[in-house]
Amino acid sequence: MDAKTFQKDGVNVFEVAGEININTSPELRKLFERESLKRVVVDLQKVSYIDSSGLATLVEVLKRVKAQGGLLGLSGMSDKVRSLFEITKLDQFFLIAETREEAVDKVKQPS
């Protein structure tokens, strides 16, 4: 798994690539812990596989963002990855967008 982070329109964007699984999700969790989490987009376009530990990591980030009164968007999910959010009903808790740009628009502070 590879992850990079950058700012766009005041939003912390995390671009994740590869697999978010039992062995890689701790590394992703540490990355989130290092960054400020008020307005966040996690772009999953390059994520090929996610397991329940990966879902749990994203839930933990969501809780931290909500605790700060912020917003979290997910973008670029493959049909398969998206289906896991739907099956577990987690899609009700995240702002989900097709593209990173749409997600940033939903999450950024109004100008």
Next chain:
Amino acid sequence: MAKSARREFFVPSDFAEVPQASAGVLSFLEPLELGENALFDLRLCFEEALINAVKYGNRFRRDLKVRVLVEFDDEKVALTVEDQGRGFDPGKLADCTREDHSLKNRGRGIYLMRKLMDKVEYNPKGNRVCMIRFLSR
């Protein structure tokens, strides 16, 4: 000619062993020429069961192994994962999709197993799970 085969192997109780075990299962299933979706689901369910066995069953003790049995025939794939722990009662797991539990991080692995496989059965002790996926679905 009917296809059928079975393979049993043992996995040390360490998360680092999960990728190799999973690759072994998928490679064994190659003769079935399953599609991407089916392979994703089988891999995910197998790994969730194995992770639970390593973490909750064998408590990461490398001297304890997880027994894996993979079987297939023309109708189905069956994956059995068994640990050496005390077992548990899967009936007592809270529904992770219930509103008051949705953001708690417990039970989602087993929930996914039940949704993606056609049958998921635990033995009475709760230390062995058999998951079946029918090929005709």
